[in-house]
Amino acid sequence: MIFGQVVIGPPGSGKTTYCKAMQEFMKGLGRNVEIINMDPGNDSLPYKCIVDVSDLITVNDAMSYMKLGPNGGLVYCMEYLEKNIDWLIDQIKHLPDKHFVLFDCPGQIEFYTHHQSINNIFQTLTKSKRISLCAVYLVDSHYCTDPCQFISVLIASLGAMLRIELPHINVLSKVDIIEKQASLLFNLDFFTEVLDLKKLLDYVPSDPFIAKYKKLNNCLAGMIEDYSLVSFLALHVEDRYSMLRVMKAADKACGYLFGSEDERTIDKLFSHAMAAEFDYEKIASLQEKYVCNSTKPISEDDL
Numbered sequence: 257m258i259f260g261q262v263v264i265g266p267p268g269s270g271k272t273t274y275c276k277a278m279q280e281f282m283k284g285l286g287r288n289v290e291i292i293n294m295d296p297g298n299d300s301l302p303y304k305c306i307v308d309v310s311d312l313i314t315v316n317d318a319m320s321y322m323k324l325g326p327n328g329g330l331v332y333c334m335e336y337l338e339k340n341i342d343w344l345i346d347q348i349k350h351l352p353d354k355h356f357v358l359f360d361c362p363g364q365i366e367f368y369t370h371h372q373s374i375n376n377i378f379q380t381l382t383k384s385k386r387i388s389l390c391a392v393y394l395v396d397s398h399y400c401t402d403p404c405q406f407i408s409v410l411i412a413s414l415g416a417m418l419r420i421e422l423p424h425i426n427v428l429s430k431v432d433i434i435e436k437q438a439s440l441l442f443n444l445d446f447f448t449e450v451l452d453l454k455k456l457l458d459y460v461p462s463d464p465f466i467a468k469y470k471k472l473n474n475c476l477a478g479m480i481e482d483y484s485l486v487s488f489l490a491l492h493v494e495d496r497y498s499m500l501r502v503m504k505a506a507d508k509a510c511g512y513l514f515g516s517e518d519e520r521t522i523d524k525l526f527s528h529a530m531a532a533e534f535d536y537e538k539i540a541s542l543q544e545k546y547v548c549n550s551t552k553p554i555s556e557d558d559l
């Protein structure tokens with residue numbers, strides 16, 4: 257059995273940077289880990305990959321032969337890969353047991369909201385019973401500084417969780433620059449644990465353009481709370497502690513941590529349960545490092 261992370265998320269959320277950093281991090285721990293580039297539009301890869309989907313088809317080919325624009329070209333490429341999934345299976349079938357793979361996926365959000373190809377590709381790989389996968393959904397943490405944008409991030413994350421039928425981890429990327437454009441309204445754990453969205457709604461700006469969507473925002477927030485599925489890990493790729501937390505969560509989700517079927521003993525599961533951290537401890541060090549004012553929530557006088 258080989259194991260892997262399917263790294264997905266909106267454009268620019270840090271997927272390629274994450275794959276490179278996670279490969280180096282895992283290699284530093286002595287693991288065998290490879291990257292597969294699943295983005296046929298990414299022609300300047302900062303890492304060495306064992307499989308590059310551009311060897312099968314490129315966005316430029318799809319655009320010129322099928323007379324499509326860049327988005328249509330990318331969608332065509334993913335549909336082409338889905339039809340030629342045996343090509344991908346052939347490329348990875350030689351990997352020895354316990355190898356780890358990171359799939360660096362394209363950022364077009366429609367692949368995670370309504371298009372089926374990415375889901376079908378990974379379902380087919382999973383059904384081969386040779387590979388066990390989890391999804392790692394990255395989203396830029398600067399959206400936490402705007403209540404409406406954070407709600408739309410939550411909706412997109414929830415949609416991806418429901419659509420990509422894999423064990424799923426949500427990650428707030430670039431937490432080192434979370435407050436680059438504006439400061440946070442609450443402590444970081446408010447956003448990572450998705451604590452009380454009603455409190456956030458109180459801070460939706462009152463200008464007429466946004467105010468008219470207040471009822472919609474309320475309904476969306478209510479739906480996210482009803483599902484109660486979305487939470488995040490915070491990540492800065494140069495912070496080894498946050499990389500370790502994401503790696504451990506992904507290892508659990510894809511089953512790497514538990515080894516083969518034979519190794520899944522109650523003892524082993526129990527020891528991991530005992531090692532679970534308290535929520536506060538998980539986020540406190542990142543809060544102290546990257547969020548300026550740790551005495552949130554802010555009062556009206558601060559506004």
Ligand SMILES: Nc1nc2c(ncn2[C@@H]2O[C@H](COP(=O)(O)OP(=O)(O)OP(=O)(O)O)[C@@H](O)[C@H]2O)c(=O)[nH]1
Pocket residue numbers: 265266267268269270271272273274295298362363364429430431432433491492493494
């Ligand atoms: N400060 C900071 N910047 C980061 C971090 N992770 C990624 N970035 C930067 O974010 C930008 C986008 O990163 P990419 O890795 O290209 O994002 P992507 O999701 O692969 O982008 P697409 O392939 O276009 O979808 C780059 O400038 C990275 O250097 C991080 O943890 N901290």
